[in-house]
Amino acid sequence: MSRDPSPADHEWRVVESATEYETGWYTGGYDLVELPDGREKRYYWAELPPAVVVVAVVESPSSLGLPPVESDGPAVVMVEQFRPTIRELCYELPAGIVEDGESYAEAGTRELEEEVGIVADEVELLEEFWCSTGVLRHERGIVTAEGFTPGERKLDGSEFLDVRTVPLDDALDVARGGSANDATIEGLLLAEADGYL
Numbered sequence: 591m592s593r594d595p596s597p598a599d600h601e602w603r604v605v606e607s608a609t610e611y612e613t614g615w616y617t618g619g620y621d622l623v624e625l626p627d628g629r630e631k632r633y634y635w636a637e638l639p640p641a642v643v644v645v646a647v648v649e650s651p652s653s654l655g656l657p658p659v660e661s662d663g664p665a666v667v668m669v670e671q672f673r674p675t676i677r678e679l680c681y682e683l684p685a686g687i688v689e690d691g692e693s694y695a696e697a698g699t700r701e702l703e704e705e706v707g708i709v710a711d712e713v714e715l716l717e718e719f720w721c722s723t724g725v726l727r728h729e730r731g732i733v734t735a736e737g738f739t740p741g742e743r744k745l746d747g748s749e750f751l752d753v754r755t756v757p758l759d760d761a762l763d764v765a766r767g768g769s770a771n772d773a774t775i776e777g778l779l780l781a782e783a784d785g786y787l
Contacts, residue, residue, distance in 0.1 A: 707741050
């Protein structure tokens with residue numbers, strides 16, 4: 591009795607791979623792939639460098655020169671910025687591209703100081719994973735940060751964002767309220783699952 595080939599057993603041979611455009615930000619193209627039933631199909635992709643997302647919980651925002659929450663108690667550090675792609679103002683965890691030679695922890699430390707203006711004593715990788723695997727070649731690392739001192743903000747020329755602090759107990763509600771992105775929701779959920787929040 592014959593059975594259909596299992597996708598796991600198939601070689602998924604790439605017949606052709608083509609880069610169709612490069613933007614300086616990402617590269618786009620397609621792979622022509624042999625399917626388990628013998629047909630061929632183009633799978634389009636965009637390739638981006640790895641990115642890091644930082645979950646930072648501060649005990650007293652005002653002691654670090656950050657905007658305080660109502661009680662100046664424990665808060666999650668976020669940034670508020672307009673995203674032209676979706677034309678919305680979003681609350682997000684600090685994040686950015688991992689530069690050549692950096693680990694996720696090193697990139698997280700740098701991005702936190704550049705975007706927020708605080709320096710973390712300890713930054714640890716919480717999780718690393720692929721994003722939007724149906725169309726992207728893009729890895730993301732979620733890091734947690736602890737033990738803060740004031741630093742110096744150094745925004746990129748195209749970054750226009752404001753630092754916000756969200757009460758610890760409200761952070762997930764803010765992320766799920768429609769004004770945050772996937773990286774923020776993922777970061778907070780993973781941090782909560784590991785007992786960080």
